[in-house]
Amino acid sequence: MSGKRLWRGLEELAGTDDFRAALEAEFPAVADLFLTDRRALLQVMGASLGLIGLAGCSPKRSDDAVPFVNRPEDIIEDQIARYATAIPFDGYAQPVIATSVAGRPIKLDGNPDHPMSRGASSLFTQAAILDLYDPDRSQAPLFHGNEASWADYDAMMLRMRRAWAANGGEGLRLLIGPTSSPTLIRQLRALTTALPNARVHSFDPLAGERAFEVRPDFAAARTVVSLDDDLLGPGPAQVPNVAAWASRRGPNVAAGERLRLHMAETTPTQTGSAAAERLAVPPSRIPVLASALAAELGLGSAQDGLTRPETLWVRQAAAALKQGLGLVTAGAHCPASVHALTFRINEALGGAAVRYIEPVRFAGAPFLELARDLDAGRVSALVMLDANPAYAAPADLDFAKLCARAPLRIHAGQHVDETAILSDWHLPLPHALEDWSDARAIDGSATIIQPLVDPLYDTRSVHSIVAGLTGDPAPALELVRTSWPIDDQAWRDVVRSGIVPNSAAAPVAAQAPPAPPLASAAGGEVEILFRPDPTIWNGQFANNAWLQELGKPLMKVTWDNVVALSVALADRLGVGNGDLVRVSAGGRNITGPAWVMPGQPEQSVTLFLGYGRKRAGQVGSGIGYDAYALRTAAAPWTTQGSIEKAGGQHKLATTQLHHALEGQDFVRTVSAAHPRAAKEEERDQASFYPRWKEENAAWAMTIDLDLCTGCNACTIACQAENNVPVVGKDQVARGREMHWLRVDRYYDGPPEQPTTYFQPVPCMHCEQAPCEMGCPVHATVHGPDGLNEMVYNRCIGTRTCSSYCPYKVRRFNWFDYTTKAPPSVQAQRNPDVTVRGRGVMEKCTYCVQRIRGAVTQADIENRDVRDGEIRTACQQACPSQAIVFGNLKDAESAVAKGRTSPRNYALLGELDTRPRTTYLARIADEEA
């Protein structure tokens, strides 16, 4: 019996009691009924079976791949290799360097040579490695839900091809998810040429209303006015945006040169948190603000009916823009009229800070046309490539019914998802690390996606599938190579470096988009805004346990999406966090847990897409509510509706229970008047204890709070690097999340208009560490280089260290969190980092494995470790480079210099723990 059949068998058999009983007898771990619910139970069983499936295909590197770094000769073949490649996210390439150990890809980091990464990465890029090892990935083609072979599919396709060749592809429709792949775009063009009656449609649930591709250039701006554009928030452009924003802040930017951000938004975002002036408005006010701003700048007539705060905000924004080097941007989801206005304003401002470029992604025919044609019965074969319309299509289209009208439905994807089960054929796609492809980054520059492993399962590249529609399904490498008519040496260079030189999208001449009339603010009880979930996005990451367990940057809620509403609205409804509310619009309704969101405008409700998946996998199915159920084709982003208390409670698992700063000075801000962050009494406190004797190095870290946007890339990078386990919603709700590095979020000021602070908190590596004194068995000790070291195999779990730790950065293995992980997930683990067992304490080590590796390398080369040579995982990922790590003994090191900054202060400095991790205070924005 093959492993694959076993895995498939589980899906069919798991429902029967006999099977469950047999498995419980076989796998005693699942008898843990008090700790696991049925789903977790199946997860354990499924994982055990999945192992058998995996055992058959040991990860192997493709021989055509070109490693990024030349392997030293004395290192055993296949030990550690790094490859430049890219991970597509919403169609855009996220350039990465993928690290592979003994043939297993274990970590993705930004490609330092790529302008859209500069070595940094986002949380989605960091988490993408886990998707490769997702035990729920589709593993073989399915025909009507039964396992089939590619030969069966090819035989069927041969018949179809003959018919299409005869009628020019009559009735053939492709529906394709967002893509920027030059190869795929070339193939699709070739297909429509060969089969002129076939059509290709695009499907992107997050597609905006912007008619042009625009790249804001912060480096050239001094003022940025954002109309609900979450520039610094999650999304494909987050890394370059944050990097550009950070380049205009921080220590090296003179006070007068600092970027000033004016933000008008509905749901509080990271961008709003970073803004000097933030205005909370419901979505219907954004067009009004846009035209008022235009009027203030002399474009059009003045607007009436602005509230006082709105008038003030518009005046301040306009005044700042008038000083020059200004830029106005609007969220992609804003109405086309707003985009037309921002275009005109930017033109009027000189347009120095805005670049318009050729569209990077493929633009097919609209999805709505496909829906219409399906309804009309004009579609005979529907091929859905890497798209999940059954889940994400507008609710009013009833895609399931439409889809049934096409006689042949083919779905290709990495999961047997909601669309797959509606299809006749389901074809498994490889992960981006498994097969050849190419993609363009947000600026258009192309990367050849090279595989690090042979496909783990019986998958076929999307390129081969598309090729198979008109001819033989050639291998992906051949198809990708054809797209790049360069010689072999150039090809090798391009593959190795991870970027095709001079491939960035060409700037295009700006053309004023048509300006439809401003949408009128329709009546209704509340305005409903749809936003992608900050960690699960449009639902594609639903089965990624790292992203599920990551607290949403502003809410700190895990494993759920919430209905965000204002303090006033919550008061009126009489609901608090977790109380169920029913949101209705257009005759449909959803019920979800309320979240009282400080800074949310009064009569607005924000729904987060991406949850309520039915077929996401063991991790992501059946959690949260499905916001797509309220979305219509006509109003995909905002609508009017009503909200009421539904009764009942939903338990939300948050990683932070208290949110107000409560008058404490954990996060400090310096200004021209008060340039020093540290208080007098915190400096040079006397101590009874002698100082530790230190040797060559004194490792230390500074975290610049002026640069931190709270994006959480550091947390996920740490999780990937340090084998930090996922513990599940129930454990998080009990306060047992395992993240070594957390990003605390505090509010200050009135809940209607709060100031939001982010503060990443890793281990402080105190020089006078309370934890070291408490441990009775020497399990946490002071290293010669000042590291507060954790000796896992000496730890007996008294937890004294954690009781004494003032920062509560220590994490405890309350249960065995690691051996029960699915075996494929275990394959992701970093072999340089101990996997911790039950009953031991763990915490941030400053990535000690990287320190020791660099020190060993330096010793071999008979030199000192260079500054910047050791980069902790969090530091490496950070898009704003807020985290600096290095040797305090080296006075020239960046960290030593940071410590001399007047902004430097220690968290809880008055306790005299003398932390090695210190913070650089925020710099107050100048008064307008």
Place this chain on the structure above:
Amino acid sequence: MASTSRPILPLDQSLHDVSVEIGRVPLRFPARVPWLIALIFSLALLLLFFVSVTWLMTWGVGVWGLNIPVNWAFAIHLYVWWLGLGHAGTLISAMLLLMGQDWRNSLNRFAEAMTLCAVVCAGIYPIIHLGRPWFFYWMFPYPATMGVWPQFRSPLEWDIWAVLTYLTVSLLFWYIGLIPDLATVRDRAKKRGWQVFFGIFALGWRGSARHWARWQKAYRTTAAIAVPLVVSVHSEVSLLFASGQVPGWHSTIFPPYFVLGAAFSGFAMVAMIALVVRHFFGLKEIVTDQHMDVLAKVLLASGLMTAYGYVFEVFDAFYSGDAREIATTYDRFFGMYAWSFWGAVLFNFVPLQGLWFKRVRRSPVLLFLIGTSVVIGMWLERYMILVTSLYKDFLVSSFGEYHTTFWDWGTYLGTIGLFFTPFLLFIRYIPSISIFEDKEVLAREKKEARHG
């Protein structure tokens, strides 16, 4: 010897009566049915203990409601509580022996036994609360192959030594005190099995003058060692908290505060057990109302001293001016776990005031209820000190909550079985009140009465 104005034992009984009255308890057990019911109940709880500990060992300490920040709760809280209950045994026996307080002689034996059982219950917690309890011996300085020693700066390490020393000395003290009586019971035993059993443990005691002289020396020396241990062991326990910087813990008042609280709860427990034992075993002539009266006064005194500790803990927090100490104090008054603070105040000190009145002191029912109240009050106090300090310490972001689970309670109720099962066996099979010491008192009182 100090003399009481009134004899503490009724003078109308002969020395022989004392032997008979006490010695008959193990040999012809008076309260079979109540004892059996109590034993079955204890065994059920003991079973719960074993189930809970098995469950705990199988899955890990996560079965309890612990988390970060409250990563110590029931286990440590009950460790302190049980240990405190145990202290009265040593205090009554050893300290009052050295001070020549005759009234102790009717109480000391089962008070000591109570100490032993309570220390066992207490001692089990620091082991089972470990993440990896199978490595508990790493806290001992054994000759490990890696040459690793325990970390002597850790209060937990001090704790190991304090508790082990205390347990050893308590055991010795109890046993030495028991030897003459074991001999008495041996001599009165009818069945061969009992004779051999008590014979072995009586160590060949014949009651010669030399035996008595040596015994006196040994007993008083052990007592002199035991008394400071009560102070040291509970002071040390308090350092487990006071050594951390956590607001609500980091205070120099902790050692005396903990010792007094321990004695307070211990005396309450002794009073309760004495009342029950004398009721069911009909030992009213041996454990007299006069005894209970004295015990009640001691309870009142130690209670008032504990109350002083409360007042000064609060005063110190404000006097220090430390914002976090003040915040923790406010939080104890008004926060999420305010019930534990006010509960402790209420149960510890309000019913206690009844003991100012002789009628209350001499009423078995009222004294029993007050004792129960104090034991509950001290339970709440230990809980309050642990949880209210940990759940809100320094960084607002890491504030948490603590909620108990079934297994927290299962383990706790189980230790009650662990306490009562050996204790019930002790009062059934071993003279639970010192025969010879009571005879000694009675003889002296009779002599004094004659010479008046």
